[in-house]
Amino acid sequence: MSRPTARPALAALAAVLTAALPLAAPASAGAAPACSAPPAPARPATEQPWPQQRYAPDRLAPLATGAGVVVAVVDSGVDRRHPQLARRVLDGADFLDPGGDGTRDCAGHGTGVASIIAAASRPGVAFRGLAPDARILPIRVSEQQVVDGRESGRTVGPTDFARAIRWAVDHHATVLNLSVVLYADNAAVRSAIAYAVRRDVVVVAAAGNLHDSGDPRPYPAAYDGVLGVGAIGADGLRSPFSQTGPYVDLVAPGGDVLLAAPGQGHRRAEGTSYATPFVAATAALLRQYRPELTATEVARRIVGGADPAPGRGDGYGAGVLNPYRAVTETPGVGTGRTGRAAALPIEGADPAAAAQRARRAAARQRALLVAGATGTTAGLVVLLAVVLPRGGRRGWRPAGPA
Incomplete structure (x- = not known):
């Protein structure tokens, strides 16, 4: 078995976005340039990868797919030519080279990220x-790679990254996979995340690969309403590069991790970038299996259903x-972590209004059940007794800095 390649994770995107390095001039519509350094050809793998052994997708398939x-997938684009991604990739958007479809x-x-979520079964391929x-829904914001420890390639700036997030929400995404990291709080990106959260989108983001560099705070993972994801290896222990902090x-x-090229x-790779789509895929399963759940309820179930971690420390989150x-x-x-520090406030977010909407949704569901059995008056009494304490019992707390 070959060793994993160097981490090409778009955590490298952070340095470019926060440093505001010059970007190449955009191409004209319909004239997207060819890749300056196309990915190397890859051979099909026949062995079953360890995450698949752990999660047994066949066991999940009768419930949800x-x-x-x-x-x-807001990332480097998604190649729909791969046989396992055929007919699974929609027309998206290209914020790096206008005119493309992502x-x-x-x-x-x-x-690779998309394949962890949606790769189809193929004869002779276990993955x-x-x-x-x-x-x-592919949204291209970068072509950056890490080669011999050095970053190369173009990315968009924070403003276009924020636009990409909003575009995804406006084009019917109900789960948002962000395998990218910025190491500075940006108002436009923060506002875009708030926009997604307000519109009931499950937002999942990588916790970053810079544990050896002091765990700088990663965004969007550290924003309110975002599920921040760290990485483990086959032994179940936190990967040495995976960051630790209250945002996990x-x-x-x-x-x-095995993924499509x-x-x-x-090919094989490592990074919190590739841990993130396992959580995004789980959110997709839940959104199909329990379509009545809000994004917050989906996140709560994902966190509440986590297995205990074999290691200790804040690098594992709930498990x-x-x-x-x-x-x-x-x-x-009370599932999930306790004592979670409050997250950075999100521009435009209104927690009271969100709680009110949740209470109203719950009230409608319970009212239908109660009215049929006891009538409107008795149903209202029961409804008030059950619903009012609901807000104080939420177990999940969204990711955010201390």
């Missing part, structure tokens, strides 16, 4: 995605992702 759910991937990063019937809600496989074939438990179990009161 992600059908009818759109997952936006299906050109010069780095291979976004294709498959966790939510193979989900549809991927849970961990998922991110070491020696542009064109065809597969290790368990998609089957997230889909099948109802989390009890």
Whole structure:
């Protein structure tokens, strides 16, 4: 078995976005340039990857496959030519080279991320995605790679990154996979995340790969309403590079991960970038299986269904992702981490209004049940007794800095 490649994770995007390095002039519409350094050809892999052994997608398939759910992958693009991604990738958008549809991937990063979510089964190939019937909405914001420890390639700036997030929300994505990291709070990006959260989108983001550099605070993972994801290896322990901090809600496989390569074939990689789509795929399964759940309730079930981590410390969050438990179990009161510090306030977010909307939604559901059995008057009494304490019993707290 070959060793994992160097981490090409778009955590490298952070340096470019925060340093505001010059960007290449945009191409004219319909004239997207060819990749300056196309990804190397890859061979198909036949062995079953360890995350798949752990999660057994066949066990989940009778319950949910992600059908009818759109997952936006804001990344380096997604190559729909890969046989396992055929008919699973929608026309998206290209914020790096205007005129594209997001299906050109010069780095291979976004294709790999998308495959963990939605790769279809193929004869002779053991690898498959966790939510193979989900549809991927590709949004291209980078072609950056890390070669010999150095970053190369173009990315968009924070303003266009924020525009990409809003575009995904406006084009019907109900799950947002952000395998990118910025190491500075940016008002436009913060506002875009708030926009997604207000519109009931499950937002999942990488916790970053700079543990050895002091765990600088990663965004969007540290924003309110975002599920921040760290990485573990096959032994279940936190990967040495995976950052630790209050922004980590849970961990998922991110070491020696098998994924699809542009064109065809597969490769191995590591990084919190690749742990993130396992959580996004689980959100897609839940959005299909329990369509009545809000994004907050989906996040709560994912965090509440996590398995205990074998290690200790804040690098594990609530524990290790368990998609089957997230889909099948109802989390009890107080699940998830306790004592979570409050997150940075999101521009435009109104927690009181959000709580009011949640109470009203719950009230409508309970009212239908109660009215049929006891009548309107008795139903109202029961409704008030049950619903009013609901806000104080929420177990999940969204990711955010101390």
